[in-house]
Amino acid sequence: MRGGHVWLATFALFPLVGAPLLKHPVFHRFGLVSRVVLAGGVGMAIVSWTMTVFALAGVRWGPTLLLVSVALAFALRLALSGASERVPFPRGRGEGQGEGRPATTVAALAIIAVSLLTALAATIAARSTSLDLVLFWGPKAQQFAAARTIDATFLSAPYIDYMHIYYPPLVTNVFALGAMVAGRFPWGAATLTFPLFLAATAFALPGILRNGARRPAAYGTTALVVSALSLLGIHASVAGNAEPFLFFFETLALALLLTPFARTVAGQFLAGLLLAGAAGAKVEALPFVGAAVVLFFVVLPAARRSPGPTLVRLLGPAALSLVPWFAFGASRKLFYGYYSYGRFLEIHWEHFGSVLSGLGTAFWNAGYALPVLVPLVVLLLTRGKTRRAILPLGVAVLLAGFFTFTYLHSATDPKVWIGWSAARIFSPLTVLFALAAHTAAQGEDGVEESSG
Secondary structure (H helix, E strand, C coil): CCCHHHHHHHHHHHHHHHHHHHHHHHHHCCCHHHHHHHHHHHHHHHHHHHHHHHHHCCCCCCHHHHHHHHHHHHHHHHHHCCCCEEEEEEEECCCCCCCCCCCCHHHHHHHHHHHHHHHHHHCCCCCCHHHHHHHHHHHHHHHHHHHHHCCHHHHCCHHHHHHCCCCCCCHHHHHHHHHHHHCCCCCCHCHHHHHHHHHHHHHHHHHHHHCCCCHHHHHHHHHHHHHHHHHHHHHHCCCCCHHHHHHHHHHHHHHHHCCCHHHHHHHHHHHHHHHHHHHHHHHHHHHHHHHHHHHHHHHHHHHHCCCCHHHHHHHHHHHHHHHHHHHHHHHHHCCCCCCCCCCCCCHHHHHHHHHHHHHHHHHHHHHCCCCHHHHHHHHCCCCCCCCHHHHHHHHHHHHHHHHHHHHHHCCCCHHHHHHHHHHHHHHHHHHHHHHHHHHHHCCCCCCCEEEE
């Protein structure tokens, strides 16, 4: 078997690591396929954290880290041993009941299949390959795999400062783990993480959304999300970059927070683990995580009755995932936090017009802005109203404001910077508009109680 095939096969390890937690009966409501994918997300977050702790402790990576990761998953399972809460199901559907496959569901499945095949074809043709893979994700992963740890000596070299050595470790850890197993880092196979994570999102999202909606709505929303991300990912060249990881973790975490299952301890805990995966994948996830958690308290009054425990379940895993990383950077005198783009209050308002025109150009170049415009139009045409839709819409507004504010910190004209990065960092808007439309269409009273 070729090294690239072995490298890709290592992604099957992550569902095995996360399986002890997702096998808990309270998660059976998601269905087997969705639980396997969710277990993979949880497994990635756990394994990456374990690898970082090993590096901090000076212990080289080996089979032991997987055993420790599985033990941690069992420990998390024990933490939920008493979870038997009653959680809502969509009206007319109890656990194990289906609604058949009407034409809308079949059409949605066809759109999903075409979108995934298109992303795969574009990746194989190198149409969507990210230059960032060559600049820093690949070199760091290759070096970490050779050293069997996060190589502090390599990161301290002044000539690699362009590699953003402070970037969180999940992507490079996952890449390096596969490279250790395969015996080398396969650059071509690494680009296939784009269609791989897009497919994982497509398999997991319907199982999550069906906890607050019927099958046609769940698959219709999934088709909208996957097709938009496929088009955006191709034009924004995300293959081999961290964005596919971010798409995966952020989409599933926010979808989970929008379902009635998010009212439960288990639901909040699972969402927190997915948010931890996002925070460990890229810096840009931090404002997403913060905005999502704050607005969750806004839209769910029950969460405000026990804010402390809810906050720990939602934010605790993300905070814990970054502690060993910043401790590693500080202990090796490499970095002491994330680098900024200038003083917080040093805003260059003279570039405001340039920023807006640059954003417009970047969106237009990314599939004629269709990945953002189509979900937005669907949202505007959606009949219905629910307070829960404030969550994705609020996150969208806060993210857009934050990233625009960031671009205004550039002392020089930021158009080149915007042209390279805007389509990727604004990509969550695609998912947020689609999930807002889905949530608004369900209304407030589309669920009935069933034992979970």
